[in-house]
Amino acid sequence: MAQVLEFKLPDLGEGLTEAEIVRWLVQVGDVVTVDQPVVEVETAKAMVEVPCPYGGVVTARYGEEGSELPVGAPLLTVAVGEPSAEPEGSGNVLVGYGTQAPAARRRRVRSAPAGTAAGTGPADRTAAPRNGHAVQPAAAPATAHARVTAPAAARPQATAPAPAEGPVPVISPLVRKLARDNGLDLRQLAGSGPDGLILRADVEGALLTGTAPARTAEETVVRTPVAPAAGDGTRIPLKGVRGAVADKLSRSRREIPDATCWVDADATELMRARAAMNAAGGPKISVLAMLARICTAALARFPELNSYVDTEAREVVRLDHVHLGFAAQTERGLVVPVVRDAHARDTESLTAEFARLTESARGGTLTPGELTGGTFTLNNYGVFGVDGSTPIINHPEAAMLGVGRIVPRPWVHEGELAVRQVVQLSLTFDHRVCDGGTAGGFLRYVADCVEQPAVLLRTM
Template structure:
C-alpha cells in the first residue's frame, strides 16, 4: 500500500525565513526520483533548485508560481511504495543546506470538512492560500472551510518575520485585523501588502498613525515589490547608509601601461587575462599594505575586526537586480585564477544559480561601473565591509606624459571607506598605491 509523504520547504540557512516559488519543475502525476529537483525558488540570497528527498508519484503541489512560502510550509506530497514505511532523508546536499528526514506525520483528525483537499489532489485552487495542508483525511482549518480566522485580542500575533511586522507598524496597520494566509494563520508579507493596497484611496496614500500625510502622485503606475534578491539588496543598502559613516576620495590615473601590459600577457598564448582580474590583483596587493581596509566594525563589542583573508566581492548586474558574488581567498590567487573565477561567478549570477555561500562573506568589494560608460561614482559600502573601490571607464584623454601633452588611457578611481576604521591618510595611501600600480604595473612585481 502506498504511503503519502509531505515534503516541506526546508530550512535554507543564512537566517532565511521565506522563499518565492519561481518555477515548478514537476506536475501532479509525475514520477520523481530521490533528490530530483522539483521546484525553483528565489530567496533573499539566490535562486535555488530544491530537490525532494522522496521517490514516488507527485500527488499535490502547494502554491502558485510567484507565491511566497515560509520555511516549513508544505511544497508537495509524494506517494511512495510499501518499502518507504519508515522513510529517511536522502542525506544529499541541497545547495549547501542538506535535505532532512521528514517530521512525524500529523495526527489525523476526522471532521466535517475532512477530505476536501484530498479529493482535489492538488492545492492549486484559485482563491485559496498557497500553504494548504497536505491532502490526506484531516480537519480543514476554519480559514480553509470558509470561516475567517481572526487573531485573538490578546497574545502574540503570528507574523512570518520582523520585516513584515515593521512594514505594518510603519504604515499604521493593525495586524490583529488581518487573516493570515500562511500555515496556522501565519501572516505573510503578501497579506500586509494586500491590506495596504485595499485601504488606499485615489487621492491619498495610507496615513500611518502619527506620520505626516503623503500625497499620492497623479495618474496610474506600476508597483514593483521589493522582495527576493532586490529586497535583500535594498535592506542591506539602507542599513549601510544608517550605520556606516562613509567618506569618498578619488584620483585620475593613466592606465595606458596597464592596458599595454594586459595586451602583452594575452599575446603569448594561454588563458586570456581579464582587466577585472588585474584590478583585483592590484586590490589584494594594496590591502596587504593597508590591512585596515580589510575589516569590519563589531558595533556591539565596539571593536574593529581586521581580517587575515581577502574574500573579494564584485558588483554584477543581472535581470533580477544587483548582486555581489564573492571570490574566496583572492589574496592567494594569480591573475589566471582570478580571471577564471570571475567568469564562473558572473555566468552563475546571470543564470540565477549563485548559492548563498557565493553571495556572502565578502571582506572588500570591487565595483567596475566603467562597464556602464560611467566615469565616476560614490558607491554605498557593502555592509558590513569597510571599503569599496570603484573603477570608471577607461577612455582617451589629454594627459601630460613625460613633460608633453599626449592622448592617454585615463581612468578615475574612487574609494569609499568607513571612517571609523581609518582616517583619510590611510584611505589616501591605499588609493594612491592602487593608482601607482595602474600607472606602473611593474610596481606589482614587488609583491609577487
C-alpha cells in the first residue's frame, strides 16, 4: 500500500521565517522525482524553486498562489511506494533552500497513545485526499496524534471565535501589533493556521473586508491619524522583497547617525576613456564598472569607509575585502546584489559580474548569498534621470556612494567656459566610523579619478 508523506516548507536560511507562493510547478496527480522543483516561492531575499525530497504521486497541495506560508507549514503530500519504518528523502542539503533529510529522523519518539497502531509516524497519518479533503487511512484509528492539519488555503475557516479567556494564539508579535494598531479584537477572529493559529492574512482579511469590530469614539480619535479605518484607500502589504527593504531601511535610520557630502565632477575624460577602451575591441566596458574600480581604489586609501560598527562590543570593524553592493531596481522592488572581492577585479571582470547579477535580479533568481555580505554600496540613481540624492546606508555598512546622471553642462575648463559632461557624486557615511575630513578625502579622490582616469594608473 502506498505511503503518504507530507513535505513542509523548509528552512530557507538567512533568518527567513515565511515565503509567498508565486507559482506551483506541479499539479495534484503529477508524478514527481526526488529533488524535483515543485513550487516557486518568493522570500524576503529572492525568488527560489523548492525541490521535494520525495518521489511519488502528488496527492494534495496546500496554499494558493499569492498566499504566504510560515516555515514548517505543509506544502504538499506525496504518495510513495511501499511504506517503510523510516522513509528516505534525498538527504541533500542545498544552501538556503534545498531539501533535507526527513524531519522524522530528528523527532523524539513518544509513546503511542492507547488504541494507536505501533510504529505509526507522521508520514502515515493520511491517505490520499479524496475530493480535496484529507481522509484517515482505513487501517489507522482516528486519534489526536493521527491527524494532519492543513494550512489556511487548503482548510475551511474555523467558525468559532477564540475563547473568551486565556491567551490568543498568533503566529508572531507583528500580527498582534497589527491588530492592536487597527483596533481589532483578536478574540473575534477565527484563526486559519494550524490549531486555530491566527495568521497575518487573517488580520489583514478582517481589515479589508470590514469585519473588524467598530471602534469607540476615543479609539477613533486616537488611532485614525495612524491607521485609517478599514476600507479607506488601498492597502499594499509590505512583504517579500519590499518588506525586507522596508525593515532594513528603517533599521538603518534608527541606528546609523549618517551625514552626506557631495561634489560635482567633470566626467568628460572618463567617458572618453571608456569610448577608447570599447573601440579597442573585446567586451564592452560599462560606466558602472569604471566607477566601481574607482571606488575600490578609493577604499584602499580610506579603509575607514569599508567597515561596520559592532554596537555590542563598541568597536569599529575594518574589513580586508571589498564586497561591493550595487542598487538594482526590479519589478519586485529594490535589491542590492553583491560583487564578491571587487577589489581584486579589473573593469572587464566587474562589467561581466554586474551584467550577470543584474540579469539574475530582474529574473528573480538571485540566491541569498548573492544578496548579503556587502561592505560598501554603489548607487547609480542617475539611470532614473536625477542629478542628486541623499541615499540611506545599506545597514550594517558604513557608507554609500551615489552617482547622478552624466549630462552636458557649462563648465570652466582650462580657464575657459566650455560644455562638459558633468556628474554629481554624493557620499553618505556613518559618522561613527570617520569624521568629515576622511569622508571628504574619499569623495575628492573619487572625483579626481572621474576627472582624470589616469590617476588610477598609480594603483594598477
